[in-house]
Amino acid sequence: MIRDQEFLNQILDTISRFVRDRLMPLEAQVAEEGKIPDDVVQEMKELGFFGLTIPEEYGGMGLTMEEEVLVAFELGRTSPAFRSLIGTNNGIGSAAIVFDGTEEQKQKYLPLYASGETIGSFCLTEPDVGSDSAAVKTTAVRDGDHYILNGTKRYITNASRAGTFTVMARTNPEIKGARGVSAFLVDADLPGITLGPVDKKMGQAGSTTCDVIFEDCRVPADALIGGKEGEGFITAMKVLDRGRLHISGVSVGAAERLIGDALKFAMERKQFGKPIAEHQLIQAMLADSKAEAYAARCMVLEAARKRDQGHQISTEASCCKLFATEMVGRVADRAVQIHGGAGYMAEYAVERFYRDVRLFRLYEGTSQIQQIVIARNMVRDAS
Amino acid sequence: MKILVAVKRVIDYNVKVRPKADGSDVDLANVKMAINPFCEIAVEEAVRLKEAGTATEIVAVSIGPKQAQEQIRTALALGADRGIHVETDARMEPLAVAKTLKALIEKESPDLIIMGKQSIDADNNQTGQMLGALTAMPQGTFASEVKVADGKVAVTREVDGGLQTVELNLPAIVTTDLRLNEPRYASLPNIMKAKKKPLDTTTPDELGVSTEARVNLLKVELPPERQAGIKVPDVDTLVDKLKNEAKVI
Ligand SMILES: Cc1cc2nc3c(=O)[nH]c(=O)nc-3n(C[C@H](O)[C@H](O)[C@H](O)COP(=O)(O)OP(=O)(O)OC[C@H]3O[C@@H](n4cnc5c(N)ncnc54)[C@H](O)[C@@H]3O)c2cc1C
Numbered sequence: 001m002i003r004d005q006e007f008l009n010q011i012l013d014t015i016s017r018f019v020r021d022r023l024m025p026l027e028a029q030v031a032e033e034g035k036i037p038d039d040v041v042q043e044m045k046e047l048g049f050f051g052l053t054i055p056e057e058y059g060g061m062g063l064t065m066e067e068e069v070l071v072a073f074e075l076g077r078t079s080p081a082f083r084s085l086i087g088t089n090n091g092i093g094s095a096a097i098v099f100d101g102t103e104e105q106k107q108k109y110l111p112l113y114a115s116g117e118t119i120g121s122f123c124l125t126e127p128d129v130g131s132d133s134a135a136v137k138t139t140a141v142r143d144g145d146h147y148i149l150n151g152t153k154r155y156i157t158n159a160s161r162a163g164t165f166t167v168m169a170r171t172n173p174e175i176k177g178a179r180g181v182s183a184f185l186v187d188a189d190l191p192g193i194t195l196g197p198v199d200k201k202m203g204q205a206g207s208t209t210c211d212v213i214f215e216d217c218r219v220p221a222d223a224l225i226g227g228k229e230g231e232g233f234i235t236a237m238k239v240l241d242r243g244r245l246h247i248s249g250v251s252v253g254a255a256e257r258l259i260g261d262a263l264k265f266a267m268e269r270k271q272f273g274k275p276i277a278e279h280q281l282i283q284a285m286l287a288d289s290k291a292e293a294y295a296a297r298c299m300v301l302e303a304a305r306k307r308d309q310g311h312q313i314s315t316e317a318s319c320c321k322l323f324a325t326e327m328v329g330r331v332a333d334r335a336v337q338i339h340g341g342a343g344y345m346a347e348y349a350v351e352r353f354y355r356d357v358r359l360f361r362l363y364e365g366t367s368q369i370q371q372i373v374i375a376r377n378m379v380r381d382a383s
Numbered sequence: 384m385k386i387l388v389a390v391k392r393v394i395d396y397n398v399k400v401r402p403k404a405d406g407s408d409v410d411l412a413n414v415k416m417a418i419n420p421f422c423e424i425a426v427e428e429a430v431r432l433k434e435a436g437t438a439t440e441i442v443a444v445s446i447g448p449k450q451a452q453e454q455i456r457t458a459l460a461l462g463a464d465r466g467i468h469v470e471t472d473a474r475m476e477p478l479a480v481a482k483t484l485k486a487l488i489e490k491e492s493p494d495l496i497i498m499g500k501q502s503i504d505a506d507n508n509q510t511g512q513m514l515g516a517l518t519a520m521p522q523g524t525f526a527s528e529v530k531v532a533d534g535k536v537a538v539t540r541e542v543d544g545g546l547q548t549v550e551l552n553l554p555a556i557v558t559t560d561l562r563l564n565e566p567r568y569a570s571l572p573n574i575m576k577a578k579k580k581p582l583d584t585t586t587p588d589e590l591g592v593s594t595e596a597r598v599n600l601l602k603v604e605l606p607p608e609r610q611a612g613i614k615v616p617d618v619d620t621l622v623d624k625l626k627n628e629a630k631v632i
Contacts, residue, residue, distance in 0.1 A: 006453055010460060010574045013417070018568055020397075048571030061571050 001308035023078040030206040050089040051114030058110030065304040069249035076253015081206030093120025095239040100226040118163035123153035134178040140169035149214040183225040183232035192217030203355030244317040248324035255293040255331040262335040285334040296324040322370035325360035387493035390422040392451040393504040402603040421499025424559040427566040430462035459577035460569035466582040473594040481513035486590035500558040511558035521551035525560040
């Protein structure tokens with residue numbers, strides 16, 4: 001759903017210009033230094049990029065899902081590290097409060113996320129708990145008007161910048177599965193929280209992940225999101241549904257960027273007396289990439305509109321995540337191939353994107369998990 | 384102090400411009416449009432004067448089709464206070480624009496008018512100067528620096544020989560050059576707020592201005608593709624070629 005086309009055009013225009021004129025020229029530097037310059041972080045705060053999905057009444061832009069994926073298409077065109085910086089506040093790091101927080105929690109935290117003053121991170125994954133995320137081992141034991149948290153969370157995006165953590169922890173050890181898990185909104189400066197060293201990754205240099213370790217961390221009872229125990233996993237799944245469409249949108253944007261780079265290269269590079277773009281085997285790679293990226297774009301928009309209309313889109317979101325992230329992997333591979341040896345060299349952006357986009361098939365549910373969700377829903381709906 | 388800024392809707396500077404197949408005009412179908420870069424610099428300068436406490440109100444004007452309101456909204460998001468849209472589908476030549484602006488100046492009585500030195504569509508570079516002549520206001524064109532104090536504006540101009548500074552009594556007209564400032568990005572919250580800022584509409588008719596064309600557009604075509612250059616071994620050969628082959632000297 002697009003609330004106001006002219007207004008949306010202006011937002012997309014500002015974002016696409018910022019991406020093109022400000023962020024793209026910085027890509028190589030960020031990859032080299034592994035850090036987004038502080039002034040760019042500040043600029044992104046001032047421009048309102050941290051509050052895209054936070055409701056208007058809490059100082060954000062309140063983008064609808066359709067609007068959000070259109071923005072994601074634009075953000076996807078540059079290094080995913082930039083998107084990752086604002087990604088948690090616009091997604092997994094704030095969404096639990098947006099969906100299921102109490103009014104008090106919303107008033108306290110959402111304006112801070114929207115302005116970027118506070119960065120929110122999302123702590124679900126653990127050393128022994130990945131795809132089987134309902135098996136959360138981190139515990140939260142009630143102690144008077146506090147909960148005591150113990151456990152380790154793994155690969156947590158933006159943890160080193162975070163002011164708050166949305167933490168999934170087991171409040172009821174009697175219930176082994178999802179229903180024993182609750183979600184907490186934990187201030188990062190509480191005693192009992194330590195961060196592991198920053199992880200060394202394959203790509204997306206400039207975005208960071210690390211372990212977050214809770215040792216007898218006393219959290220006030222009102223940190224329980226929504227004020228109800230046992231709802232945490234349901235909250236987490238709602239958060240991920242929206243996140244899956246967002247990542248799909250970013251994948252589409254990245255694919256379109258890769259296709260643009262590959263096409264430009266193919267029209268300039270000459271072999272056998274003509275631009276390689278005129279060789280049919282290269283054309284096949286360009287055409288397949290274009291068609292697949294277009295298919296993903298259509299899927300993502302359709303699913304987003306459906307979600308805006310209030311439909312349950314768990315299946316569609318997983319279809320999008322599965323197709324779009326696998327698609328961008330194929331497109332990145334072809335973009336490298338079209339570049340030939342140059343595609344293996346760090347001088348060309350496709351080399352970096354090839355590594356960067358690999359992540360999209362892994363987090364917020366691996367491709368296999370998306371397949372499982374889709375098929376399980378199919379069987380459920382048919383029986 | 385009240386500032387009037389003129390903003391024009393033009394093809395985005397990143398778009399590769401193409402003529403229509405029949406050569407009747409530039410092809411605007413499905414082409415991304417944007418605020419003229421020089422106009423954007425004009426808005427930025429006005430906003431800076433307001434932030435510095437020199438200006439109190441900024442009125443952004445655009446003359447053009449219905450969609451030109453988008454460019455006014457951009458100016459409002461950048462910091463202008465209200466907008467005036469003069470709606471017309473006519474092909475507006477510089478003189479018609481200058482006359483329209485003159486009519487608005489009579490209504491609004493701004494102390495300073497800031498506009499781009501030219502628009503990147505037709506690159507005429509005439510409107511500011513014509514407006515100066517029509518209103519008898521002093522003009523500082525190609526500004527690279529603007530300082531307002533004591534009822535005067537000092538404008539540093541980029542001229543062929545270097546820089547020239549002129550001091551003008553207000554009200555005055557300033558046209559912006561590229562180096563005057565670097566426009567900011569409109570922040571998303573400001574884009575949202577701009578939705579609620581007032582935007583009035585009028586027409587050239589209501590302002591009593593004729594939009595009649597004085598120039599006939601005969602044909603639009605791409606410039607011929609440039610031939611590759613050659614290297615010559617010495618000056619003598621160069622002179623010889625210029626004389627006998629190119630026949631330009
Ligand atoms: C850069 C990065 C950032 C991240 N950020 C965050 C974050 O901010 N917050 C957070 O909580 N987590 C985060 N994660 C964690 C991420 O969500 C998990 O890595 C992901 O869910 C996969 O879990 P795992 O790594 O434990 O893999 P595993 O679950 O161990 O999976 C290993 C392999 O087994 C497959 N597999 C697992 N179960 C099945 C099955 N039933 N059937 C078939 N195949 C199966 C998987 O698809 C995969 O191929 C991040 C990860 C990375 C790499």
